[in-house]
Amino acid sequence: MSLVSPQPSSADPFQLERLAEELVSRETFNNEDAVHDLPEYVPLSHDNPYLTAETFDVEEFLLSRSHTSLQDLKAELRDYLSSLKEELVQLINDDYESFISLSTDLKGEDVRLASLQAPLAGLKQEIQISKADLRAIQTTLEEKLRKRAALREEKALLHLLLKISESVLRLETLLLISSSDSSEMDGIQPVNPNQEHPEEREGNRAKHLSRVAAEYTQLLYHANKARTERCLFVDEIQWRIDRIQSTISSDLDHLFGTTLVLLTEKKGESEKSKAITDLTECLKTYDMLGLWRDAEDVMRREVVRPFIKKTIFSGTLSAPHSPLLPHTPAPQAKTPAFISSTRTPYTPFTSRVFHPPHSQGKGTSPYAYILDESKDPLAALYSQILRFVERELSGIMDIAEKVSLKSLSSRKPDKGGSFTPRSGILVKTLNESESEGTRGFELLGNVVWEEFGRAIMDELGNFVFASGRPNEFKQHHEITQAFIRSLEFLAPSVYSIENMRRHPIYVAFENRWQLSVYFQIRWKEIVGKVEESLAEGEVDLSENYPTNSFQTTQASDIWIAITACWSAEVFIPELSHRFWKLTLQLLSRYKRWLEETVITSHSTRPSTIVNEKISASRSSTPVPTPDSTSNENAAADDATLRTCAAVITDIQTIQRSTMTLWNEEISMMLPGAHAEDDDGVSAELALRRAVDSLAGLVTPLSKIIVSVLSRRACDALLPVRSIPSQLRAMSNKRPPSEASPFVATIMRPVKAFFGVTGTGESVGVSLKNEFLVQYSSEVFEEVCQKYVSYITAIKKAEDSLKRFKIGKKKTFSLFGSKDDENHESRDEERIRLQLMLDVEAFEKDGQSLGINLEDSPSFKSLSELVEVSELPEA
Template identity: 25%
Template sequence: MARSATELFSDPLDSQPLWFKPTAFHSPDFDPESYISELRAFVPSDTLRSHLHSHLSSLNRDLIDLINRDYTDFVSLTTNLVDVDSVIVRMRAPLLELRDKVLVFRSGVHGSLIALQDGLRHRSEAASARETIELLLDTFHVVSKVEKLIKELPTVPSDWSKDDAAPGANQSSTSNGVSMIHMDNGMNVRETQSMLLERIASEMNRLKFYTAHAEVPFSCSSIYHLQNLPFVQNMEKRIQNASQLLDASLAHCFRDGLEHRDENAIYNCLRAYAAIDNTSSAEDIFRTAVVAPLIQRILWHGQPALSPATSGDELENDYELIKQSMKEECKFLLDIASAENSGLHVFDFLANSILKEVLAAIQRAKPGAFSPGRPAEFLRNYKSSLVFLSYLEGYCPSRSAVSKFRGQTAYMDFMKQWNIGVYFSLRFQEIAGTLDSALTATSLKPLQQSSRDQRILTLKQSAALLDSLRCCWRDDVLILSCSDKFLRLSLQLISRYAHWLSSGLAARKKGAPGSHPGSEWAMSAAPDDLIYVLSDVHFLEREICGDYLGNVLGLLSSCSTEICNFVKESILQGGKLLKDVTPLITKAIVEALVDKSVEDLRQVKGITATFRMTNKPLPVRHSSYVGGILRPIKTFLDGERATAYLTADIRNEILQTVAIEITGRYYELAAEIVNVARKTESSIQRIRQGVQRRAGASSDTSDQNVSDTDKICMQLFLDIQEYGRNLSALGVEARNIQAYSSLWQCVAPPDRQNTINF
């Protein structure tokens, strides 16, 4: 069939694109993921999916066509199967024969496997039994060996255990009078005995391991410890007797070595104690034989005569004597126990012998030493105890040894005796109570002239605050472990003082002291008294943010940088709290001075009565009240207190503020007078004009060229000129005050409205 012109230059409708090759699916190593990833680079996913669906549809059609074409052959396939049953019977016979042979062979193999497993089990039980017998034999041999070694000791009295229990027994020499007898090899009896005891201890350790840790299989399903076997249980009495004899012999030898300071004997005895894991017995013997007598000698019999100012519960001198005695009587054992690679690090004679005995002796002889009821003595004893603990830690050979020492029960029991919380509570009441009693006074209490320093403080209340703040960080008060509590107390003291100031000034402003208890001082305080308050607040703010802060940071220099920064920020915040009160004090001074000035300023109202309805001529000089307006501020600034305690900046700030406030009040009064005068004059003028019109008289205004209002304004103008000169004399430029400019424009003649000149 002929094709159209468009079909000549395009792909057939049923043709596949060149990139789609169906033959690639027939390859044995076809990988769908790699196939798709290769085509994705240049074929869109939608296009690839559509062609794959088209190809699948084409394959389904071909399959259906193939089945339809050969359908008759498929249907007739079953009809070609002839005599199938006979074929199946012929094939079944050899298969059944093969199965029987396999079952017979399998049964034989299973029987052999069971026999082999039984043999292995019997072999394992025999090996376990042999191992058990060997362990039992080893245990028996060890017990016999221990008993034999104990009998070989140079001196083995049967009653050592009784002698050791008697506190008054004579243990200065070995039993039977044998002491310091040299053997052929040059060693004395004590050293030989200690070496033998160390050997016995190692065997006893081996025996304990057998009886306590060794496990033997009793059957296939259970395991027993060696100590549960009857054979071992029958030897239990022999083991206990051997252990008791070893403990008694070892204790006697160790005491003898301590008494004669035989380093070799002590070393061997300590190794023996370490071998049997009985370090507590060695520590107790050293405590009772060496430490207890010297502590008792110091705390009970070695007390020097006490001075009247010294309490009987002071521990500093006792600790010094204990340190000296330790160097003489304990150091040799501590050096042996802390020797490098000695294996004696399991002992802790510092905590379990020395510190434990010191604590018990103090509790018996000086129980009041731990009482915080006397804070000063308690603190001295506490700090002396910390120094003593530091001295003991000096005997530790490493940091790990120090950590171990601090983790001992005796160390923690010793630290629990010092009730730091109660001590701080007492100090809190003492320090805070002192400040609170000073602040509850009904008036300001200046310091005596002899003790007052113009560079420091002027009021007892301020001095009480500074003393309380310094007291928190004094050496005879502060405990570094409670530094956070003392910091909080310091901030509370500052806040209490600032609240005392602010509440008093608030009550002064309201004029109601009852609303703020403790504010009576502010109601009765004169401006000169507030100078003391202002000066003290400035000094306290500088002191707290300066030397006081440096002192606190110096005491906490061992803390981390983060903590020091937090402390610094907190104290600076306290200083800012005082700084924020300063404007309130200055405002109270200004208000008091303004109120005094206003008393003279109110005389300006008399000008109206002077010129109203009178024939007085136009005024030519200022009023007498003007000189008294600024007299309070001048007297205040020229006073001894302001000169001595206020800086030039503060004086100028007060002067400028007072001048602005007074001028504002002056303007309000003058403006009111002028407005009232003009309204009154206008009313009178209307009345006169009405009378003249009714009378038919001519209006003669020759006498009314200068009105009463003009006279009043002229008087006010002369007054404010004098007031401006007085301000200039104090150092205040009147032209720069907005209220003064308004006042000038209010009363000045029309020709002088725009020029302020006095």
């Protein structure tokens, strides 16, 4: 459409044609989406999908022709049928000529086929003869190949038997064993282990035994291979193989024991170095033969048991100890930072968390100071054991660990498990260890801990595990756990520590600790003191405040009980969950006691006083005077304020102290402190709920305090009712210029409670920062409501007096005059002005306490009530 409107022509002055075109284009544009195509008639053909489908569906076909009537559809189908017949006839006509000529073309072919079939029988016979000849040749070749394979196997087996015979003879020669057959009948006679072979006189006996072990391992491999072939020769010489094994084992045990004794003696550096070399070779030989337990038995027999026999016996803790000579001090590795960072003042160690840094070398255990600083004879015994293990056994364990690791790294994984890297070393999976037994040396668990743990349980069990004396039991448990952790620090690897903790002796040792009995004794001590304090039935204000940081004795006892659960003198890591449960129970017990003792008793105190007055008036006992009753009520209110303020302060102190204890102590000492249970509740959340539940008692205690302060403030408001009578009785009729003296005393109870005025006993000074504005606002609101009721009562009295005077003038006005009316109006103005001054002074007093008067609806009503020109009707 052109933007420039064309000039109207003379033929069409109104441009009707242009308007019509625009209307048509607009309607076309608006109704573009509403245009629907008419149904298109599609005749039946071979391309119809409903006719060419594998299964003809009548309903779908009829629905596709729903726009066609049945008569028309019938006619269409007839037309389509006729067209199909015509096409069929046309196809027959097109191919009829070829069909007729087919029979003509096949004449004479049968003769030709018969001539071709004649030589086939001869060819078939010749092929069968050739096939039989080839099969005979193949059978002959296979038989010859089978015989040659059998000969090769027999030859290989003979070579294998020759190798076995040569290995047996060589080993008997190396071990100086007689090969006479008489030993088979008489039994195996062990040879002298000190007898040397001529080949090893100039060499090293450890190297010689290593060579013998390698040859013996090869012999076992060949013997097993021959045994699978069911060779009787192996069974006949099995006694010689067993004799070789017994000789190797006895020689190796003797050499290993001799080497261990040489290491424990004070020898020169050269001899000690040679002994270490021989020891390494012996351990490699043990590992090669798989005799790890034999090596552990020798070490247990030659080194550990003699020391235990001299050190651990029934009277060892009462006898003076002869300390071992300390080893030469070496550069010690620094204690890792994470060890000191995870310790807390309440626990000297953290069990099952520490892993020694093997890559940095061995140094002094971070728990050794517990044994060194303790004067207990058990600690001295443990220190002596640790010094012995570090001096005599630590190096041997390191060598055995290296030998095992080297062997594991070179060995392929078996079916039972796989070798996986862990902490820079190769260890075996737990599945294989459980199914096949631990493979490798386990000197820490099978030698060191098994012997020392059993000796401690057998000889010192009655002293170490005596749970009837909780203080000594806790000290023994702490010292023993420090000893175990220090012993683990000497372990060659983390895997050896895990094996030691899975050892049956270790499990039995841990089960000997009667921790449940110890907890019951501690529970009685802690809970008994708390229940004794709560049994008094009333709050006992502490005399040591603020030194004790708690204003009540009960709160102080509760806090002492909570901290005792996690103190170094009571806490045991294995009982952490029980102490955690006791902590929550103490908080719940203190909350329930406050509800029953403080809140319930002080909430019902006013009604109790009224009942006492009624019962006293009905009895023959004389009723006390109003002054004595008011003094008793004032003393009771003071006690209520003092008690509630002290309890609120203690609740806040417990809340802060408990969360601080959690952050600094409990969260580090409680296993899984940040984990959630099945309900999604963590330990921290449970503690917060318990503390928040205790803090919820602040609200009812605050209501009690506010009710007492409000009652006292309202009592100070009583003089407002006598303002009209006082102003009328004054001889000086000047307008008032200052507020009434009682206004300054209305909020004085609040100021005295929080120590704002600096006079009197300020029992709530500790609550000033948090509750001053809140309590003042609530008391101010109560006073405003009472103030409004008093002014309303004054208005009612003034209206009654005014109506009485007006009625009196109508009945008898002999002495009435206009001066009396003016005098009356001036009195009302003075009363209204005095009320305004009092409310303004009251407002300033409230603002000085930080009260937001804009949020007080009662004060707004009070201000509106005194600011009107005339006192409103009631």
